[in-house]
Structure formats: C-alpha cells, structure tokens
Amino acid sequence: xxxxxxxxxxxxxxxxxxxxxxxxxxxxxxxxxxxxxxxxxxxxxxxxxxxxxxxxxxxxxxxxxxxxxxxxxxxxxxxxxxxxxxxxxxxxxxxxxxxxxxxxxxxxxxxxxxxxxxxxxxxxxxxxxxxxxxxxxxxxxxxxxxxxxxxxxxxxxxxxxxxxxxxxxxxxxxxxxxxxxxxxxxxxxxxxxxxxxxxxxxxxxxxxxxxxxxxxxxxxxxxxxxxxxxxxxxxxxxxxxxxxxxxxxxxxxxxxxx
Amino acid sequence: xxxxxxxxxxxxxxxxxxxxxxxxxxxxxxxxxxxxxxxxxxxxxxxxxxxxxxxxxxxxxxxxxxxxxxxxxxxxxxxxxxxxxxxxxxxxxxxxxxxxxxxxxxxxxxxxxxxxxxxxxxxxxxxxxxxxxxxxxxxxxxxxxxxxxxxxxxxxxxxxxxxxxxxxxxxxxxxxxxxxxxxxxxxxxxxxxxxxxxxxxxxxx
Numbered sequence: 001x002x003x004x005x006x007x008x009x010x011x012x013x014x015x016x017x018x019x020x021x022x023x024x025x026x027x028x029x030x031x032x033x034x035x036x037x038x039x040x041x042x043x044x045x046x047x048x049x050x051x052x053x054x055x056x057x058x059x060x061x062x063x064x065x066x067x068x069x070x071x072x073x074x075x076x077x078x079x080x081x082x083x084x085x086x087x088x089x090x091x092x093x094x095x096x097x098x099x100x101x102x103x104x105x106x107x108x109x110x111x112x113x114x115x116x117x118x119x120x121x122x123x124x125x126x127x128x129x130x131x132x133x134x135x136x137x138x139x140x141x142x143x144x145x146x147x148x149x150x151x152x153x154x155x156x157x158x159x160x161x162x163x164x165x166x167x168x169x170x171x172x173x174x175x176x177x178x179x180x181x182x183x184x185x186x187x188x189x190x191x192x193x194x195x196x197x198x199x200x201x202x203x204x205x206x207x208x209x210x211x212x213x214x215x216x217x218x219x220x221x222x223x224x225x226x227x228x229x230x231x232x233x234x235x236x237x238x239x240x241x242x243x244x245x246x247x248x249x250x251x252x253x254x255x256x257x258x
Numbered sequence: 259x260x261x262x263x264x265x266x267x268x269x270x271x272x273x274x275x276x277x278x279x280x281x282x283x284x285x286x287x288x289x290x291x292x293x294x295x296x297x298x299x300x301x302x303x304x305x306x307x308x309x310x311x312x313x314x315x316x317x318x319x320x321x322x323x324x325x326x327x328x329x330x331x332x333x334x335x336x337x338x339x340x341x342x343x344x345x346x347x348x349x350x351x352x353x354x355x356x357x358x359x360x361x362x363x364x365x366x367x368x369x370x371x372x373x374x375x376x377x378x379x380x381x382x383x384x385x386x387x388x389x390x391x392x393x394x395x396x397x398x399x400x401x402x403x404x405x406x407x408x409x410x411x412x413x414x415x416x417x418x419x420x421x422x423x424x425x426x427x428x429x430x431x432x433x434x435x436x437x438x439x440x441x442x443x444x445x446x447x448x449x450x451x452x453x454x455x456x457x458x459x460x461x462x463x
Contacts (some may be wrong), residue, residue, distance in 0.1 A: 005380050043450055045381050045405075074276055074450040076405055093304075096272040098407070098448070121305065123377045123407055167377075198375055221375070 004215055004252035005046055005222035008039060008229045008242070009170075009202060012051040012081065015065050019230055020052070021178030023130070023146035029230045032065065035240050036072045042242040044075060048101065048170075048224060050128070051081025052145045055104040060088050063095070070096035080128055080170075084108075089116055093124065101170060103128040104143040107150050110164055117165025126200075127166040129154055131187060132174040139187060146174050154187065155194050162195045169199045170224060176204025178227050180234040183210055188218030200224050206234060208243060208251035215252055223252075260284040260461060261296035263323070265313045268302025268340065272447040273457075280454050282461040290319040298332055298463065299323070303339025307363065307410070308351030310339055315353070327358050331438040333463045334358075335392070341434065341441030342412060350410050359436045360415040367409065370427025377409040378426040384444070390421040390435050391463060395455035402452050404432075404444035412443060 010032065011018050017035055018026035029035070032049070039047060049069065051061060060082040070077060079092055080101025089100045100120075106113050106127050116125045130142045131154045141152040150157075158169050171191055173184035181204050188201045198221035201214035205225045214220040232239040243251075260277060262270050262284055270286045277284040284300075287293055301323075303310055314320055327334050336344045345355045348363035355363070366376045383403045386393055396402040411430035414420045422433025422442070434441040440460070446453030 040450060070272070071275060074272075074279070074448065074453065076407075076445075076448050094271070096269060096275070123379055123409075196375065198379075222380075 004220075005200075006211065006243075006248055006252065007046045007048050007200065007222060007224045008044055009048045009050060009224040009226050010035065010230075011226070012049055012062075012065070013053055015062065017230070018052075019178060019227060023174050023177060026052070029238055030240070033068045033072055036069050038240040039242065040072065040074060043245075044242050046076045046078070047073065048078040048080070050079075050101065054082025055144050056147065060084065061092065063091065066092070066097075067095055078126060080126070084112070086115060086119055089120060093120060099124050099126050099168070101126040101128045103130065106161060107141070107143040107152075110160065113161055113164040113166055117167065122165050122167035122197075125166055126168045126170050127161040128170040128172065129157055129161070130172045130174050131184075142174060155190050158191045158195050158199075162197050166197060168197055169195060170202055171199055172224075173203035177202075179204055180206030180227055182206060183214040183218060183220075183223070185213050185218040188214055188220050192219030198222060202226075208247060211248075211251045259296065260298045260300060261293055262286045262300045262302060263293060263319075264288040265310065265317050267305045267310050267313065268337070269304060269445065269447055270302055273300060273302055273337070276447045276453060276457055277461065280458050280461065282457070288317065288319070290322050293319050293326070294322045296326065296332060298460070299326060299334045301334065301336040301340035301343060303337065303341075303343060305339060306350060307339065307342060307348040307355070308353045310343055311351065311353040311355060314343070314356075323356070327356075327439055333460065334439045335460050336439075336441035337447070338408060338443060338445055341443050342410060344434070344439060344441050345412055348410055358439045359419055359434055359441065361412050361419065361431070361434065362415075363410050363412050365410055366427065374427045377407055378411075379407045380405070381449075382406050382424050382426065382444075384422040384424050384432050386421065387423050388418075388421045388435075390433065390440070392435075392440055392456055392459040393421055393433060395459045396452065398455070399452065404442075404446065404449040404452055406432075406444045408443060412441070
C-alpha cells in the first residue's frame with residue numbers, strides 16, 4: 001500500500017541552505033548540491049526546496065543553482081519561492097521538478113493556482129500555507145516568508161486553494177518551525193478535516209513520535225521535516241541525516257517504537 | 259544508442275540524467291531520422307492522453323515509431339503516460355493509443371474505495387508476476403518500490419503481458435511487456451536505486 005511520505009524541506013537563502021526558527025534567524029546549513037547528494041545516498045523518498053527570499057526580493061528562482069540540484073537528484077523534487085507565473089513553472093518542470101509550490105503568488109492572485117492546475121495538472125501544484133497564532137489563539141495565514149499578515153484563516157484558505165485546483169497543501173506552523181516541539185496537530189487536524197487533497201504537515205518535528213501524531217491525530221497524508229534532518233539533534237551541530245527506514249515506516253504507520 | 263523520444267511531454271532530462279549516472283549513453287530527439295536510427299527507444303510521458311497522442315500523431319515520426327516497435331522490434335520502454343500510450347485506448351481521452359500492447363487504460367476514480375485520494379501519488383511496492391529481463395535487477399532488493407504519479411491505470415487483456423503488479427485500491431499492472439515492447443507505470447528516473455536497476459537492465463538488453 002501507499003506509504004506516508006516524509007519529505008525533507010530545505011530552505012534556500014541565496015545559494016546556501018539555511019535553517020530558521022519560527023521563520024527567523026537563518027542559520028547556515030551547507031551547500032545545497034552537496035546536501036542533495038547526501039540525501040540521494042540516504043535514499044530519501046522526496047525533497048522540497050523553498051527559496052525563502054525570492055518573493056521578498058521580488059524575483060523568481062535561481063535557475064542555475066536549481067539546475068545543479070536537479071542534475072544530482074534521482075527522486076521527486078518540489079520547488080517553491082517566487083513562482084508567480086506559468087512560464088516559471090514550465091521552466092521548472094522542464095528542468096526536472098515534479099511540483100511547484102506557491103505561497104505569496106497565490107495570495108496575490110488566487111487564479112494563478114487554477115491556471116497552473118489547468119496547464120500542468122493539480123498533482124503538480126502545491127499551495128504552501130504559513131500559519132501563525134495570533135492573540136486568543138486565532139490562526140492567521142501569512143505570506144512573503146511569514147512577514148505579511150493576510151486576512152485569511154487556514155481552513156477557509158485551504159478550502160479555497162483546493163477549490164482553485166491545488167493538488168496538495170503544505171501547511172506550516174510558523175510558531176513551531178525549528179523548535180523541535182512537535183507539529184501543531186490541532187492546526188493540521190482542522191485543515192485535514194475540511195479538504196480532500198493531501199495535507200503535508202510542516203513545522204516543529206522533533207522525533208518519530210511527532211510524525212505519528214501528525215498522521216494519526218492530525219490526519220496528515222505526508223510530513224515535511226527540517227531541523228530533524230539537518231541537525232544532529234536539538235541544539236547540536238549540522239549533520240544531514242534521515243531516520244532509519246524501518247523505524248520511519250513504523251512511525252508513519254501509526255505506531256512509533258520510541 | 260538509447261533515444262528518448264521528445265514529443266514535448268515528459269521528464270526527458272531526468273531520464274537522460276539517470277542513464278548518464280549508470281553509464282549509459284542516450285540522446286533526446288524529435289527528429290524522425292534520428293529516431294529511425296535508434297537501437298532502443300524510451301517513450302516518456304507526463305500529462306494527458308489525448309494531448310500526447312495528438313502530438314505524436316502530428317510529430318512526423320509516428321510511422322517511424324510503429325516501424326521501430328512492430329517491425330524492427332527494437333527494445334522500447336514506455337514510462338508513466340508513455341506506458342499508457344502503448345495501450346489501445348484510455349478512458350482519459352478519445353484518441354486511440356499506439357495499440358502496441360493489447361490493454362486498456364482506465365480511471366482510478368470510481369473504482370477505488372472512497373477516501374483513497376486520486377492521483378496515486380507517492381512510493382509504492384511492485385510485485386514481480388512474471389519473468390522479465392528488465393526487472394531481473396530488482397531481485398537484489400527485498401521490497402522493490404518506485405515513485406508513482408497517475409490517475410489512470412493499465413489493465414492487460416492477457417495476464418501474459420503483465421510483468422509487475424501494484425495495488426492502489428485496486429490491483430493494476432505496474433509493468434507490462436510484449437516481445438520487445440516494455441512499459442512501467444512508475445517513474446524509474448525518480449526512484450533512485452530501484453530505477454537505476456531497471457534502466458540498467460533495459461540498457462543492457
């Protein structure tokens with residue numbers, strides 16, 4: 001049967017891989033191409049790259065860097081960051097990316113999602129939704145790498161994006177990101193309850209048990225991981241790693257052995 | 259040389275990349291003469307059935323493809339949509355397929371249990387149901403698995419043409435073969451070591 005996907009989500013800032021905490025304080029992780037080679041060796045199932053500066057700098061993807069990355073990569077790849085039109089998406093697909101991830105562009109022009117889905121198929125379009133808790137624990141969607149508050153709430157926005165043609169939702173908790181404190185399971189469950197498309201839980205994963213929670217209690221179809229696959233451990237140094245396949249399977253099947 | 263047929267749809271670069279990684283030369287072409295000179299052909303495909311068949315039919319190399327596959331009998335490998343194109347027809351479209359393998363392409367929607375999200379997207383295991391030279395290399399793995407992304411599946415008329423089976427709500431043919439014509443529903447070029455084993459076997463034919 002189909003297994004739950006565990007996707008390293010790597011953040012690009014310029015030509016370096018970085019890791020943020022709650023979307024702030026980017027810390028250098030390493031060279032993206034080298035990191036991809038390591039994930040190849042570790043036989044990771046899927047990778048996602050997000051350029052966290054593209055939209056804020058008003059530019060599109062760094063195609064030269066991405067070409068180097070795709071040349072090294074023999075697994076499905078998603079890219080997000082400054083994808084604002086069909087031409088950019090087409091170039092990414094031609095280069096070997098499976099899916100494009102849109103965030104800010106979708107907030108600015110929701111119809112873009114429809115146009116992308118119509119042209120390339122919904123399964124190639126992921127809408128990324130960054131969410132932060134406001135006062136009184138209300139959730140709000142943010143754009144521009146978490147710097148701009150939008151008027152949207154995650155459930156309604158996810159539903160709208162699905163209606164527009166999104167094939168998947170990458171749901172990121174800004175509050176949990178980089179904290180190793182576990183996914184925001186309530187947020188995840190709230191969104192998976194209203195949409196039919198797969199939801200990828202993201203932000204806060206610190207252990208295999210967290211993966212289980214996101215799937216079993218949150219209803220996530222897939223999980224994206226950041227800190228856990230680039231650091232040796234919480235508060236420790238950089239080490240590109242991936243959990244042992246058997247333990248991973250147990251975790252996402254609903255029963256972690258740790 | 260392996261020639262990857264360029265009719266404007268598919269992961270051409272990724273396939274060429276993986277072939278290069280395993281030490282196999284290949285070229286991407288949309289030229290009828292180059293395709294006519296190929297030792298082996300790969301038919302990639304991502305997208306919709308009719309769009310693909312229309313492009314192939316209007317490409318100027320449709321006759322060459324038929325000749326290479328059916329008369330010269332060079333090894334041909336259809337990947338993903340490329341495998342579906344080998345069949346007679348698809349529920350996704352109205353234009354006939356290449357018809358090189360007696361089979362139909364059908365929709366998952368309406369046939370899989372409610373709650374199972376279509377497309378079938380992600381890694382899944384394959385079961386070898388028949389001897390086949392391009393899947394021999396999978397013997398070295400305990401549980402060969404590949405990356406799938408598709409909303410339609412192939413069902414062979416005759417089980418004799420089915421080489422690999424996978425289940426997604428319903429069991430379907432994830433690998434097919436008829437003489438020199440092979441097809442795989444998954445993306446070997448996105449399935450790291452498993453894909454390399456399969457493409458390696460194809461290149462060695």
